[in-house]
Every structure is written in structure tokens, then in C-alpha cells.
Amino acid sequence: MSQREHNWYRTTRQMNRILSAVAVLCLAAAHSHAQSESQKPNVIVILADDLGYGDLSCYGADDIATPSIDRMAAEGAKFNSFYVSPVCSPTRAALMTGSHSTRVGIGGVMFPRNNHGLNPDEITLPELLKDQGYATAIIGKWHLGNQDMFQPLKHGFDYWYGTPASNNQFYYPNTKTYALDCKYREGYSCDGILKRETAACPLIRDNVVIEVPADQMQFTQRYTRETIRFITRNKDKPFFVYLAHNTPHIPLHASEKFIGSSKRGIYGDTIQELDWSTGEILRSLKELGLDNDTLVIFTSDNGPNTGKGGSAGPLKGGKGSTLEGGVRVPFVARWPEAIPAGTESDEPITGMDLLPTLTRLAGGDVPNDRVIDGKDIWPLLAAKPDAKSPHEAVYYLRGRGVQAIRIGSWKYRIATEKSPKDEKSERKAASDTKPKKINVETLFNLSNDLGEQTNLLDKHPEIAQRLKRQLSTFETDLRKNLRPAGVASE
Secondary structure, three states, rough: OOHHHHHHHHHHHHHHHHHHHHHHOOOOOHHHHHHHHHOOOOEEEEEEEOOOOOOHHHHHHOOOHHHHHHHHHHHHHEEEEEEOOHHHHHHHHHHHHHOOHHOOOOOOOOOOOOOOOOOOOOHHHHHHHHOOOOEEEEEEEEOOOOOHOHHHHOOOEEEEEEEEEOOOOOHHHHHHHEEEEEEEEEOOOOOOOOHHOOOOOOOOOEEEEEEEEHHHHHHHHHHHHHHHHHHOOOOOOOOEEEEEOOOOOOOOOOOOHHHHOOOHHHHHHHHHHHHHHHHHHHHHHHHHHOOOEEEEEEOOOOOOHHOOOOOOOOOOOOOOOHHHHHHHHEEEEEEEOOOOOEEEEEOEEEEHHHHHHHHHHHOOOOOOOOOOOOOOHHHHHOOOOOOOOOOOOEEEEEEEEEEEEEEEEEEEEEEEEOOOOOHHHHHHHHHHHOOOEEEEEEEEOOOOOOOOOOEEEEHHHHHHHHHHHHHHHHHHHHHHOOOOOEEOOO
């Protein structure tokens, strides 16, 4: 896409917004407009941080109680093959843009030192919903760029309350603005904050720091209250809330009421508090008379940190891996007016699919001036007869590469792994004993080997070769149509 084409598309969108507003004001169509607005579903997307496939009771956990999310699944839809990226920033980029994270220049986790972020030229999900009259808010973690030009308010959100990145990341104090009544904790002070080279995770409202370091024990409680306040303020118009929790990402924290509440230590405690939060939001929707008009989705950004209490259940691997445990996560959706209760599906869907699906539900159009990799999955969510995954293949991206492909129940993976040590390497000097890395190819039939235990590469070489060729073709095509990340000036 040329710069001229891009400018034309964005100018057209802005002109359409202006013309739509003029039409509403000048054509005395207020009643008709209000009627169409009321038909648009409110949308709440709840995204946990590092929650695994085996961390909810409706997905098999027997040591963590999640009755509210379980009720969502019973009253709505539960998907068993929902795919995201193996780490957080790429999943968030894909959710916002409807495109593979590598396509939009966000290949890995973003760190404080990085000067790139989600390009301001990207057309995001909140922007598209805002075009349709939605009030938009992000409550929680952003993690798509540290500089002001990349922050949520520049990407279609009306309101932001949360953290710029993960709760274990520091930030550079001189890059932020501080509220006059900012709360300074743990020895921090108003006079001293700008003298510090780095500072611990802050709490932000609309790009202004209101507490530093943030009280992490209160994250879930505060996010829940902010979400309920926002939907209450906007109950008479369609709204979109992106509730991006910081938990159960490390360091693990829960509020006092939930400490010791689960059978899986502090990790389980944080998830039971997430479940409480979800229940409070559902209760508020019902009290406000919005229950039947609101689509609520609960999912996670990647697989679990298995070394800190997380579980991928029957899946192999965890966060950071393109094994199923790293990229397949829970996905539950509830909308009493439109999603049949008790719906369950094994059809593969992805985080990228939310942009086209939600945009069309809101009455908008998906951008046609760029590649959008996501597909409309509404027929699956609505349990339409014979609905199938719109994806011919699911691709597993990690960093800047493509490591695996799934077609039907077959998964082919080629990943770089450390080679086994040999006797010669053990006799070498320590400086020369860096393990060599080799490409390891595997082929699994996920229909009867969900845990990826039996490599069928030698038994079905023709299937492996077919999938390998398609993976290679996809990667070549992907490289031909990349969009750059934004870069902040030094």
C-alpha cells in the first residue's frame, strides 16, 4: 500500500465521520439513529495475562474455582482451539489490528529500552468501533509501546486506566507526566521521582501517572471498579471495554480477601480473584439492564508460566513456546441475546478474528486497504448449523519467524532447539561449550495426541512435506506484505 493510498483511506474515514455527524444533526433522523445504536451490542473483552489452558475449572482445573467464568461458558460458548501468540505484546498487537503481529512489526515482548511500538497509522479495533458510535476504554495493561505516541489514547481509546506494560517492568520517570495528587509509595517522592533513572511499574489514568509504584495487590479490585464505573457512565450508548488484567503475570499478587483462597497457592488466588471480578461485571450488567445487550469475552494473551504455578492442562509447553500449551488458551463468550447456551466448539479460531467479527457486529466495515489476517467467526459464536473455522490453516509465529502450521488435526512444526551435548563438547573449555542449535521437525495428529507426544514425521512424510511447503509459502507471502512498527524519535 502506498502512502498516498493510506492517506486517502484515513481521510475518507475522517470525512465519513464528519458527514455522518452532519447528517444526524441536519436530517431530523434522531429517532432512527437511536434505534440503530440500541441494536449494536456492547462489548467487553477480558484478557488475562499468562493464564493457561488448565487454569480454569471449566477447562479441567480441580484446584482453582472459577464459578463465574464457568457460568459464562454454560450460558454461552466455550472454544477449545483458540490460538494467540506465545508472548504478550504480539497477541495484543494482533487483537488490536486483526493482523499477524509480525505483519505489523511487533514480533516479541516490548521492553522499556525499545523505541518502537504499534504504528499510529494502524487502524485499530477501538478506532473502528468508535466510528460506529462506541465509547471506548482500556482498563489495565497496554504493552504496545512506551512513548506517548504509542499510548492507548492515540489508538482509539477514550479512556485509559492501567499500566503501560507488564507489572514486572520498570519505566523511565522522565518520560511521563505526574498528577498533582499522584500517590508516591515505597520511598518514592514528588521531588525525587525525576531524579531516578528508573522506577517500578506505575498506575496511569489517561496517560498521567497517579500512583508509583502501583499497589499491585489492588490491581484487580481497582480494574473491576473502573470497568463498572465506565459501563455505568455509558449505559445509554454502545461501549467497548478492553479489560486487560495484569494477573497472573509475575510477580503474583492478590488482594487480602483472596490470599489463601485457592488450592494452588498465590497463583490460584489471583485467578480466583479474576473470576470474582468477572462475576461482579456480569452482575452489574444485569442490574443496569444491559445483560442481554452485551457480548462478554474471557480469554488470555498466551500460555502459562508453568514454573510459577500455571498449568496448560493436557497440552505440552507453556509461555514462549509454539507447542500447544504456549499458544492455545481458554476462550469463553457470553451474549444471552445471540449466543446459544452450552455452545462448545473445537474449530480453530484466533485472537486476530476479534477485529473483523466485532467490527461487523457493530455495523462497521473492515479496512480493505491492507491485509487483515483475521476472519469473521460470528457463525461459530452463534452456533450456526454446519459453521466451520474460516481458517484453512493456523500459523504459529514466534519472534520474526513462523514455526508451525495446523491444518485440520495435523500440526507440523520446525523449531530451533539446543542439540544434545556430546563427549567432545564436554571436554572443551567452558568458553567453547555453547550448545549448538539444530532444527527439529515434528508432526502431530492433535485429534488423538493433544499433548504432542508422538512424532509421526517418519510415518507420514507426505503429510509433513505438504504442510512444510504451505508453511514456507505463507512465510514468503508474509514477508512481501509487512507494515512497519512506529518508531519514536530519540
